[in-house]
Amino acid sequence: MKVVQGLSPDVAHGFAVPPCAYGARSRATTRDLKANPDLAAQLQGGTAQPCATSGLAVSLLALALSSSPLAAQKNPFARDAESASAGRTTYLERCAVCHGQDATGSMAINLLRSRTVARGTDSALFQIISKGFPGTEMPPQPDLAPEKVWQLVTYLHSRARPGLQPPLPGDAEVGRQVFESAGCANCHRVGGDGGFFGPPLDSIAARKTSEQIRRDVLEPNVDIPEGYRQVTVTPRKGDRITGLEKNSDTFSVQLLMRDGKYRLISRDEIVRLEPQDVSPMTSGYAETLSPKQLGDLFAYLDRQRDSFIPVRSSFGNY
Ligand code: HEC
Numbered sequence: 001m002k003v004v005q006g007l008s009p010d011v012a013h014g015f016a017v018p019p020c021a022y023g024a025r026s027r028a029t030t031r032d033l034k035a036n037p038d039l040a041a042q043l044q045g046g047t048a049q050p051c052a053t054s055g056l057a058v059s060l061l062a063l064a065l066s067s068s069p070l071a072a073q074k075n076p077f078a079r080d081a082e083s084a085s086a087g088r089t090t091y092l093e094r095c096a097v098c099h100g101q102d103a104t105g106s107m108a109i110n111l112l113r114s115r116t117v118a119r120g121t122d123s124a125l126f127q128i129i130s131k132g133f134p135g136t137e138m139p140p141q142p143d144l145a146p147e148k149v150w151q152l153v154t155y156l157h158s159r160a161r162p163g164l165q166p167p168l169p170g171d172a173e174v175g176r177q178v179f180e181s182a183g184c185a186n187c188h189r190v191g192g193d194g195g196f197f198g199p200p201l202d203s204i205a206a207r208k209t210s211e212q213i214r215r216d217v218l219e220p221n222v223d224i225p226e227g228y229r230q231v232t233v234t235p236r237k238g239d240r241i242t243g244l245e246k247n248s249d250t251f252s253v254q255l256l257m258r259d260g261k262y263r264l265i266s267r268d269e270i271v272r273l274e275p276q277d278v279s280p281m282t283s284g285y286a287e288t289l290s291p292k293q294l295g296d297l298f299a300y301l302d303r304q305r306d307s308f309i310p311v312r313s314s315f316g317n318y
């Protein structure tokens, strides 16, 4: 029998088999199977036993899901690209009229800024979508199958939480080579290797959406993060120097130079200090790299989301 935890067998029909071959673990997602081709092959080849979850266990799970808002349920389709896309279809049919085409709000609130969507548990969002808010305009969805509700959760999380976006297509290993050969690694660190001039990119895809990362690489001047703005210093003696201003105080200015070295200049020595609008990052990658190289590079950057950083607690509800 094919079962997805939290879903009754009929709605789970057609979805991935839980990896009972894993022993105690009994939650399977299409992603688990993608991440573990061995298991998928075993299950397909019939060498691993699919879960013999009893009907009773399934109905208990279904009951727990429907009766307790505290039920610790995880989204079985988290980060699954097909589920996110199916969720978007349902979203457009049932939710867009109030929350806007792109979920940023129209008659009802911006869902990307909702505390529940941005920070709440999977199950809390599941409950709200299926039950609505009695006494408000937010309707219940009694006819929506649990799998469709989870798809909505996947879609909303992929919009509001960068780290839960489905993985981008492309060859991340080739992308890693592009990262080195195109010189990105001279300025950026990933996993302890690389330069110090630009921000570390270890968890970039946990902090930013793939669209933002794309823009950072192709149009570096658009959004320059705090601490990475260039300044040009004209000293009393000698040549003008351009670098990133770091740790300056009333007496001195400290510049990080491209070679990774710091220069400390006393304020007495400075005639002019001009902040620059141009990013210190190399530009023109849209021309120097092929579309295939860029696709693989973005896939590589997209995988840098291991240390998931939760959305800031100052996030407002509305
Ligand atoms: C008829 C308009 C309407 C429709 C349709 C609708 N909503 Fe809502 N929704 C609202 C309103 C109004 C609220 C705010 C309720 C309140 O006063 O707290 C809300 C609140 C929410 C919240 C809680 C946000 C928070 O942080 O409090 C979520 C999540 C949500 N809606 C998701 C959805 C989804 C997903 C769908 C589609 C299945 C949907 N809504 C369909 C009107 C609607």
Ligand code: HEC
Pocket: 179, 182, 183, 184, 185, 186, 187, 188, 197, 198, 199, 200, 201, 204, 213, 216, 217, 220, 221, 223, 224, 225, 228, 279, 280, 281, 282, 285, 297
């Ligand atoms: C000359 C050094 C340099 C090179 C080469 C360089 N970058 Fe950058 N990069 C920076 C600096 C400095 C910033 C911060 C300023 C900005 O965003 O414009 C930055 C910002 C970024 C950001 C946004 C980081 C964040 O935390 O918001 C990304 C993503 C990025 N670079 C990727 C790349 C990739 C991919 C390449 C190679 C194709 C590359 N960079 C090449 C210096 C560099």
